[in-house]
Amino acid sequence: MGKGKTNGPLQVCRQNPRYFADASGKPLLLTGSHTWATLQDYNPENPFDFPAMLEKSRAYGHSFIRMWAWEQARWAAHTERDFRFTPLAYQRTGPGEALDGGPKFDLTKFNDAYFARLRERVGLAAEYGIYVSVMLFQGWSVEFKTWGYAPGVRTWKAHPFHRDNNINGVDGDPENTDDGLATHTLAVPAVTAIQRAYVRRVVDAVHDLDNVMFEVSNESAATPASRDWQYAMVEEVKRREAELGGMRHPTWISAMWPSAPEVNDWLRAGPSEAMSPSNLRTYIGIGDDYMLDPPPGDGVKVVFADTDHIWGIGGDVDWVWRSFLRGLNPVFMDPWDGDFVVHPPYGPGARPAMGLARNLSEEIDLAAMTPSGQLASSGFALADPAREVIVAFQPGDGKLGVDLRGADGTYACQWRHAYVDSTTDFPPLEGGKVHQVASPYVSSGIMILRRQ
Numbered sequence: 001m002g003k004g005k006t007n008g009p010l011q012v013c014r015q016n017p018r019y020f021a022d023a024s025g026k027p028l029l030l031t032g033s034h035t036w037a038t039l040q041d042y043n044p045e046n047p048f049d050f051p052a053m054l055e056k057s058r059a060y061g062h063s064f065i066r067m068w069a070w071e072q073a074r075w076a077a078h079t080e081r082d083f084r085f086t087p088l089a090y091q092r093t094g095p096g097e098a099l100d101g102g103p104k105f106d107l108t109k110f111n112d113a114y115f116a117r118l119r120e121r122v123g124l125a126a127e128y129g130i131y132v133s134v135m136l137f138q139g140w141s142v143e144f145k146t147w148g149y150a151p152g153v154r155t156w157k158a159h160p161f162h163r164d165n166n167i168n169g170v171d172g173d174p175e176n177t178d179d180g181l182a183t184h185t186l187a188v189p190a191v192t193a194i195q196r197a198y199v200r201r202v203v204d205a206v207h208d209l210d211n212v213m214f215e216v217s218n219e220s221a222a223t224p225a226s227r228d229w230q231y232a233m234v235e236e237v238k239r240r241e242a243e244l245g246g247m248r249h250p251t252w253i254s255a256m257w258p259s260a261p262e263v264n265d266w267l268r269a270g271p272s273e274a275m276s277p278s279n280l281r282t283y284i285g286i287g288d289d290y291m292l293d294p295p296p297g298d299g300v301k302v303v304f305a306d307t308d309h310i311w312g313i314g315g316d317v318d319w320v321w322r323s324f325l326r327g328l329n330p331v332f333m334d335p336w337d338g339d340f341v342v343h344p345p346y347g348p349g350a351r352p353a354m355g356l357a358r359n360l361s362e363e364i365d366l367a368a369m370t371p372s373g374q375l376a377s378s379g380f381a382l383a384d385p386a387r388e389v390i391v392a393f394q395p396g397d398g399k400l401g402v403d404l405r406g407a408d409g410t411y412a413c414q415w416r417h418a419y420v421d422s423t424t425d426f427p428p429l430e431g432g433k434v435h436q437v438a439s440p441y442v443s444s445g446i447m448i449l450r451r452q
Contacts, residue, residue: 004126008210009247012273015367017299018327020250020274023210029324029361030131030304031354032062033334039067039118039135042076042083042340050121053336054128061355064331065125066133066215066306067118071141073165074100074158078140078149078341087114089198090160098165100158105166107194115205126211134206136199136233137217139257143179144221156180161191170194184217185225186232196236203240213250213274219309222256222263222278227270230256234271250274252302255309259283267301274302276331279310291319293379296371297327308333313343317419318444320353321393324361325380327371330354349419356421360446364389376447377401377436390449393418399436400447407431411449418444428452 010028013021021027037048057065070085073092084100091111094103122132139145143156156162161172161183170190172183183191206212214237216230234251241248252274256263259278264287267275280287288295290310297303305323307315308331315332323330332350335343368384369391375381376392377400383390387407394400404411413426424440429449439445 004123004211005129006126006131006211008131008212009249010131010213011248011250012302013367016369018297018302018370019329019366020213020302027366028063028131029358029366030064030329031320031324031331031358032057032060032064032130033332033336033351033354034064034066034068034308035334035336035338036068036340037338038065039121040070040085040087040114042070042085044084044086048338051124054125054130057130058128060351061358062130062351063358064131064133064329066331067121067135068218069135069138071138071160072155072158073098073102073160075153075155076140076150077145077153077155080150080153087111087117088160089114089201090166093167096167098158099162100165105160105168107160107166107168107170110198110201115201118202119205119209122206122209122212126209131211131213133213133215133252134202135215135218136202136237137184137195137220139184139218139220142181142183144181145219154178159183161194181221181226184220185223185229187225192229192232195233199233199236200240203237203244207241207244207247207249210247213252215276216251216253216272218254219257222258222260226256227266231270238271250302252276252304254304254306257283257309261286264288272301274304276304276306276309282310290323292322294323294326294328296373299327303328304331305329306331306333307347313341313346315347315350317349317353318393318395320350320357321418321444321446322380322395324357325371325382325391325393326373327369327382330357352421353419356416356419360391360416360448364391375403388451390447392447392449393444394439394447395444397439397442399438401434401436402429402447402449403434404429404431404449405433407451410452412452413437414448414450415440416446416448417441418446 007022010020013027019027091109092103163171250273254276255278281289305328369382372383373379380393
């Protein structure tokens with residue numbers, strides 16, 4: 001497969017480790033929508049139009065998607081609808097019938113169609129200039145997620161590691177808890193061995209593509225046992241890439257759920273290059289608030305502020321700019337006009353706002369920009385150390401205070417609409433004092449100051 005319009009592999013930016021950089025060292029704001037059927041169809045009679053999603057993503061100016069992976073063959077924890085996921089990673093050879101009504105799995109035989117589709121879609125995304133996070137495992141494919149969401153639905157019953165669903169004698173629930181949680185730990189050696197082989201097969205499928213990163217699992221349990229398993233899977237990715245030689249791709253661990261007070265500390269301490277934190281304020285009432293007041297990125301990890309782990313279904317224009325101007329990479333969990341999750345309208349303008357934020361990141365020296373909320377009355381700003389460029393956010397209409405004390409010279413002042421491609425030039429601002437500047441927009445806007 002030929003080289004696409006991405007320029008990887010990605011690496012942590014040396015000058016500003018809040019971001020990944022491309023092969024030239026240029027830092028990139030990775031932002032964009034993702035949805036649940038990017039890799040596997042849940043209704044084979046009405047397959048997801050992945051090329052259409054890429055077309056829209058490019059039109060919005062996005063640079064990133066998550067490639068979701070599902071482990072179970074049937075059902076979903078959030079709904080009683082009869083979802084059937086295809087293709088899966090293992091062949092269904094029989095003999096015998098699994099609990100979902102299909103042939104039993106042979107866990108020693110990979111399904112080439114799964115890995116061929118993965119490679120094809122990652123490669124196609126590269127042609128659109130989009131970087132892809134390849135998800136390896138799925139926390140919502142095991143039993144404990146079902147309680148309170150879709151009573152009676154048991155995703156674990158359709159999991160290949162269920163003792164009744166494979167011909168290999170593999171039992172992912174040896175304690176008979178009927179939940180499958182042990183599969184996302186290191187407690188069952190037979191399961192871990194199969195998972196390691198699967199991880200290596202995924203790496204083999206996309207290792208030579210330059211727009212790849214690897215995510216261990218979407219919202220596996222927030223327990224020390226799950227944490228250690230995810231750390232081990234990161235190391236397995238790194239081990240296989242070292243064996244293959246050539247490109248090395250970054251890894252990340254996303255929020256664990258249901259949440260626990262330590263979960264974001266576990267992500268920060270892990271062996272991955274990036275993380276996607278849990279909004280602990282939402283789930284357990286403590287900790288940082290990634291909805292309204294996200295903590296500034298400090299460069300310990302590249303941080304994806306993913307609405308999937310902040311709201312689940314939620315996010316809006318202001319969240320995009322709050323995240324970007326705190327040194328984070330905003331990522332939007334997007335129903336994408338589908339019916340996977342029944343939902344009310346939400347997030348007006350978030351899609352174009354992410355593209356506008358990415359465009360702005362290309363116009364400034366992102367390698368030099370750090371969160372500088374003290375310079376703006378809103379608390380949301382990026383600036384370089386010499387304050388040659390300041391980008392500040394005004395939520396809603398009103399006046400934005402910007403602190404230019406200690407800064408010499410004159411600044412060109414421009415406002416941009418938060419989700420419409422519109423700019424308004426203002427008279428220059430003199431350094432050395434605090435200015436109060438009224439936004440020209442009824443909705444939110446961004447002020448850009450450049451020293452002349």
